[in-house]
Amino acid sequence: MNSDPSRTANDLSQRFALDVQGFDSLRAQVNASPQAGLKMAAQQFDAVFTQMMLKSMRDATPSDGPFDSHDSASFTSMLDQQLSQQMSSKGIGVADAMLKQLMRNAGQGGGDANAGNNAALNALANAYSNSAANGALAAGKGYSANSALTPPLRGDGSSQKVDAFVDKLAAPAQAASAATGIPARFIIGQAALESGWGKSEIRKTDGSSSHNVFGIKATKDWTGKTVSTLTTEYVNGQPQRVVEKFRAYDSYEDAMTDYANLLKANPRYAQVLNSSHDVAGFAHGMQRAGYATDPHYAKKLISIMQKMA
Template structure:
């Protein structure tokens, strides 16, 4: 009886070990099956390494056809050595091929012709090759706010100050609307210039209007007149408009939440509140602002400064 050699422990370019593998495979033994599965695993690893090399720029001083040849030989041996430790693919193949060996008539045990991997083994194969990921659990408004605060340590001072002052109000509005607190903080930053361009009365009193909400005929609260830029047919024009005024930033966030929650034009904004770009584009489509680049500006601010 021919004893199959461990191909993963030999040189990848050793033709004798490959010939030995061919001879042992004819015996249909468990040992030869294992060796063949390991060799296939080595081939698979080598293909991955080759793809990685092809995706890497190779314009160095010493890069030429000779170095590429030796690099290829090195990658083949590296794949052989990695396969000797195992990545799970060989084990799946052994299980599948063992099933096939136990059915000489080419059926899968239920009378049907077996044309490929069984569903169970195919699942095992995909799971063994898939990257391990952990699905994040849903966060409450308080947890989202804590994430915003904890991830802001490396951000500019004006961003951190803006967050510390307004995060609690954004969390309250988030519970009302379902819109993530960081989305609202981003919009408040865009509309108010990070709190540096607040709308003020003639005597300098702060209107606390963080979101640039205008005072329409239905508004019964305090108002303040201010110059603003409106886009008409894509052309910016300066106008004096009447805006709402609040007693505090908390009132501003509450009124903003009520506006989006109760105005039918913003229904799709609420529906797409889980996605930054969907939220920003939804606001622009609903006519929140006339600036044609409003969605792009808002998306950039949120992703740059508030993404955890």
């Protein structure tokens, strides 16, 4: 197994940006060479940040020319991701700053390097998981939801985390259920899908919880707290990484109250509220109403709620 840090870093920078095995490869290399792990993970995080910057630059550029189309936008997005991957070999300074912070947290020079490695991998995993899948909860097209691709129900000890997640939201969900008529189990199931059972919950810059387990965006009429994070929007069925601003709450009770108010105030969800007596009706109703752009959102939601039955 290759343990040369410089060669490993170069291999990662040359990897195809959309190769989903890239993160697994990085984790394996970190385990094989702990001292090089911090630099490698920080470099990859630099690539993610660079891609966000390129995306913002593209958004600020007019795109209504005769040669512009949805297809060209998709290929441009793929190109930007690949460019950011290759540019990460030199970096734009984010990796260096992150590396210094992780080294301080790990207490390098007297601490455990693995602590820094784990922190780096967790930060990188959060960046990817927050961009795993995202839909749009639209009051008009105003809101969106951050969808977890796979619920942690694999018999690997995660059942305790699931129980803790359900217990944490039980009381707030009951209150939201009373306000909307939607069974509390359905509400918790949707929160589980949106936040990956809390694993990919949107967090503030200091790492604290935003309590936004429904991935509700901060629209222009929102005057409360906000948090920005990397996420994924589905455009014509294709995922695109973007940075979005989401609502932040002081508690899960506040999050549930806001969720209930959104559903009640938006005519889009009137049919959902009137036909929320069964799992399939609720899930497909939410997708038809435009809660998420993920084409498989209803199927995922049904799967989670059936496992909770």
